[in-house]
Amino acid sequence: MAASVFNATQVISVLTNVRNELANSSLGLNQSLVLIVLLALTPFFFLRWLSTRKLPPAPPSWPLIGHLHLLGTHAHQSMAVLSKKYAPEGIMYLKFGLKGGIIVSSPEVAKEIFKKHDLAFSQRPELIVTDLLVTNKHGVGFQQYNASWRNLRKIFTQEVLSPDRMQYAEGLRANEMDYMVNSIFKDVTRNPKEPVEVNKYFWVLTINFISRMVLSKRYFSNNPEEESEEAAEFKYVINEQFFLLGSIFPADSFPFLERFDIGGLQKRTKTLLPRFQGILTKILTERREQRKQEGDAHVDVDMVDVLLTNQEKGEITDLNIRGVVWDAFAGGTDTQIVTVEWAMAHIIADPKIYETLRSELDREVGVDRRVTESDIPRLKYLNAIMKETFRLHPPTPLLLPRETNEACTVAGYYVPPNTRLFVNVWAMGHDPEVWENPLEFRPERFLQPELQGVDVQGQHFNLIPFGFGRRICPALAIGMVGVQLGIASLVQGFDWSLPDGVTAEEMDMSEEPGINIRMASPLRAVAKPRLEAHLYSS
Numbered sequence: 420m421a422a423s424v425f426n427a428t429q430v431i432s433v434l435t436n437v438r439n440e441l442a443n444s445s446l447g448l449n450q451s452l453v454l455i456v457l458l459a460l461t462p463f464f465f466l467r468w469l470s471t472r473k474l475p476p477a478p479p480s481w482p483l484i485g486h487l488h489l490l491g492t493h494a495h496q497s498m499a500v501l502s503k504k505y506a507p508e509g510i511m512y513l514k515f516g517l518k519g520g521i522i523v524s525s526p527e528v529a530k531e532i533f534k535k536h537d538l539a540f541s542q543r544p545e546l547i548v549t550d551l552l553v554t555n556k557h558g559v560g561f562q563q564y565n566a567s568w569r570n571l572r573k574i575f576t577q578e579v580l581s582p583d584r585m586q587y588a589e590g591l592r593a594n595e596m597d598y599m600v601n602s603i604f605k606d607v608t609r610n611p612k613e614p615v616e617v618n619k620y621f622w623v624l625t626i627n628f629i630s631r632m633v634l635s636k637r638y639f640s641n642n643p644e645e646e647s648e649e650a651a652e653f654k655y656v657i658n659e660q661f662f663l664l665g666s667i668f669p670a671d672s673f674p675f676l677e678r679f680d681i682g683g684l685q686k687r688t689k690t691l692l693p694r695f696q697g698i699l700t701k702i703l704t705e706r707r708e709q710r711k712q713e714g715d716a717h718v719d720v721d722m723v724d725v726l727l728t729n730q731e732k733g734e735i736t737d738l739n740i741r742g743v744v745w746d747a748f749a750g751g752t753d754t755q756i757v758t759v760e761w762a763m764a765h766i767i768a769d770p771k772i773y774e775t776l777r778s779e780l781d782r783e784v785g786v787d788r789r790v791t792e793s794d795i796p797r798l799k800y801l802n803a804i805m806k807e808t809f810r811l812h813p814p815t816p817l818l819l820p821r822e823t824n825e826a827c828t829v830a831g832y833y834v835p836p837n838t839r840l841f842v843n844v845w846a847m848g849h850d851p852e853v854w855e856n857p858l859e860f861r862p863e864r865f866l867q868p869e870l871q872g873v874d875v876q877g878q879h880f881n882l883i884p885f886g887f888g889r890r891i892c893p894a895l896a897i898g899m900v901g902v903q904l905g906i907a908s909l910v911q912g913f914d915w916s917l918p919d920g921v922t923a924e925e926m927d928m929s930e931e932p933g934i935n936i937r938m939a940s941p942l943r944a945v946a947k948p949r950l951e952a953h954l955y956s957s
């Protein structure tokens with residue numbers, strides 16, 4: 420069912436009447452013939468033009484709300500079902516109240532957008548939440564596509580994530596991996612039968628890693644009693660921000676509702692703002708003071724340093740620095756945490772996968788030392804597990820929303836300017852037309868000759884968990900290493916089993932709603948140390 424922008428029948432009938440009038444008029448024979456031929460052809464050209472303005476197929480909609488009632492709590496899942504029913508070509512048009520959007524669910528259409536319209540689709544939509552949090556829309560993630568974004572993204576990719584900085588990050592990551600494994604060791608030595616919540620440990624690891632890389636600060640430990648007030652505030656702000664970023668603000672679909680703030684989300688965001696700004700102001704004030712005291716002897720160590728140096732050169736503003744700091748926390752924490760949790764759930768649920776990974780680790784790394792980042796290129800099965808997890812559980816199932824700044828044609832359909840774009844990578848990962856037995860978690864598929872070359876770096880459109888094109892995740896290398904080293908450290912360090920009385924079939928593999936999809940029931944499993952005791956105290 421294709422949505423149409425004009426009533427074609429009415430227009431053709433008007434044109435036909437004009438043609439008949441002219442045929443009866445007093446023009447010369449030749450002139451009349453030319454005019455008649457021209458007018459006879461007009462409907463043909465008009466129809467051709469009209470067909471180029473045909474919107475992508477859409478499900479039946481309701482007045483005013485459009486398709487909002489069809490979305491439910493897990494929009495990516497509802498969209499996948501709707502796309503299967505109404506959009507066999509992998510492109511569908513939905514109305515979110517007054518805003519229109521296209522939903523792409525096929526790798527071919529995503530590739531076409533990348534090849535032909537990447538620039539047109541490089542905008543991010545203006546969203547109430549990023550507008551209210553102010554700094555977010557001045558960072559890389561939610562800034563409009565403009566000269567300021569290009570400059571900031573260049574600084575992010577070339578300086579913040581430079582090879583030197585990545586080497587520094589490697590040391591921090593190794594240190595935090597040790598801390599995680601050692602903490603689990605301590606906890607399970609005290610209570611051997613007590614299941615551990617994998618997510619809890621990986622959360623501490625990831626937030627500490629990012630905050631050390633960005634701010635040279637380490638806020639969290641695995642013992643909540645050791646947590647400072649500053650850390651508690653930081654945790655609150657991060658969690659609240661994720662909640663708000665994953666919420667649906669009515670005014671994003673109906674701008675006139677902004678002043679009514681139905682559901683109170685805008686008020687909640689405004690309340691968060693001073694707490695969010697308070698943390699950033701304190702960090703920047705302290706760091707500027709330190710740089711002043713150290714003078715020429717100061718060496719840039721972390722992301723904030725790199726950004727402040729760029730500010731001193733007049734390249735970027737204070738708001739940009741704050742925006743990029745939050746980009747790193749918003750983009751770099753939950754995405755890694757949820758991926759490791761899903762991967763561990765599948766590994767623990769399937770003894771064959773578990774054994775294959777374990778054998779690879781024992782063969783390539785051994786049990787006399789802990790696995791490190793430099794081992795990763797040799798761990799092919801681990802790499803296949805990462806890809807399989809991204810396929811079935813892409814952390815950001817609809818990528819980040821984009822918006823086209825001009826009209827274009829995609830898959831033969833007309834896409835008006837200011838239309839939102841959601842690329843449903845979750846739907847692609849679950850589609851039997853894209854993957855064989857898509858619902859099975861089978862890392863081996865990526866070791867088959869035909870899929871061996873598939874990577875997650877935005878070139879293979881059947882697997883794009885980091886997005887693609889100009890807006891692709893600039894830190895995908897950090898994400899890939901973090902996920903693989905996390906899984907490898909957990910599997911090398913411990914024998915994992917399900918808690919007494921829980922079978923693999925009974926595990927809850929459902930998803931919690933939110934911007935990054937977490938497991939609805941956090942993974943709990945029993946961990947038994949398997950390395951020599953001295954390897955847990957490094």
Ligand code: HEM
Pocket residue numbers: 559560561572746747748750751752754755758814815818819820821884885886887888889890891892893894895897898899902
């Ligand atoms: C498993 C880990 C990660 C995943 C799956 C992931 C995924 C994504 C996705 C899907 C996008 C949107 C791409 C698009 O619109 O096409 C994105 C953008 C972004 N990510 Fe990541 N990310 C991860 C890790 C990180 C890390 C570690 C950081 C920072 C330290 C980060 C920072 C960003 C930023 C700044 C953007 C915005 C890019 C732009 O709009 O130009 N991400 N990421």
